[in-house]
Amino acid sequence: MEGLVIKSTGSSFGVRLDDGRLCECHVKGSFRIRGIRSTNPVAVGDRVTVEQQADGTNWITDIADRRNYIIRRSTNLSKQSHILAANIDLAVLVVTLRHPETSLTFIDRFLATAEAYRVPACLVFNKTDLLTEAEREQLASVRAVYERIGYRTLALSARSLTAADRAELNALLQGVILFSGNSGVGKSTLLNALLGTDIARTGAISAVHDKGMHTTTFSEMYPLAAAPASGEAPAAWIIDTPGIKGFGALDMEREEMSHYFKEIFAAAKDCRFGNCTHTGEPGCAVLPAVAEGRIASSRYNSYLSMLGDCDESKYR
């Protein structure tokens, strides 16, 4: 039997078989994807083959080749990595300027990772209802940084979605959509608002730390349109994921890091040396672009911090 992995708790997987039936499956301990050392060999979004044993249990026996996936390497530089989801049409990074505050470095690390894995990404700035007038201006300038690079950005309040927000989201959300971001930014709240039900659990953010409390604990995919058991595949699936703290650079080479920062990559075409890392080489075209404000300094700093990860892992 063939199906789609729609839920992952780490130890078991929810699979929607192609006839519309849902079943709980397990994976043999020895089963590993070639070439990827990850904590989870099977991820939400994977197409799998399922075999039912005589005792009624279901086992995943094969995983189809992935079109793409997003992988997160833990920031503590352990070699372990975790596949957030596979076969993604769009990664939506939900971020908040306040309560909690998403760092620009976090945004850039996420976007660079998405570029590295060729997953289209966009940004949803949530909780705009909590912003002061001054913070709204800050939001506008942060959005402008990303829009100028070519990333689509939306600003909204998931708690009170307007008809215009809904229309914009529905046009954007086609295929398999990954919702990612720090804990407490409102991923599950936005999902519920789109589905019109309180299907995903949400949780208040900590008053003491102004951070989320990791309410969502496993990844799950929700159909945006057709009912899951109707046999007919829905037009869009949204994957709600647990909040993440940070993104470490993957096994990227120093020289290729700038490929994942679109505007740095574009400016680098004019660098004197093909292997320029934009850290002081003569004839570098990126440094003047940063100095003149054509490249945001926050983006350049994020680039440097990811380069730093490469060095650390190399000289360890």
Ligand SMILES: Nc1nc2c(ncn2[C@@H]2O[C@H](COP(=O)(O)OP(=O)(O)OP(=O)(O)O)[C@@H](O)[C@H]2O)c(=O)[nH]1
């Ligand atoms: N004021 C305001 N609060 C919001 C908004 N969206 C979400 N919240 C609140 O933020 C808190 C966290 O929301 P969740 O949806 O649980 O956040 P999450 O991103 O799913 O968090 P994790 O599952 O922990 O990763 C809840 O108390 C929500 O009600 C918003 O637009 N405005």
Ligand SMILES: [Mg+2]
């Ligand atoms: Mg959640």
Ligand SMILES: [Zn+2]
């Ligand atoms: Zn350069």
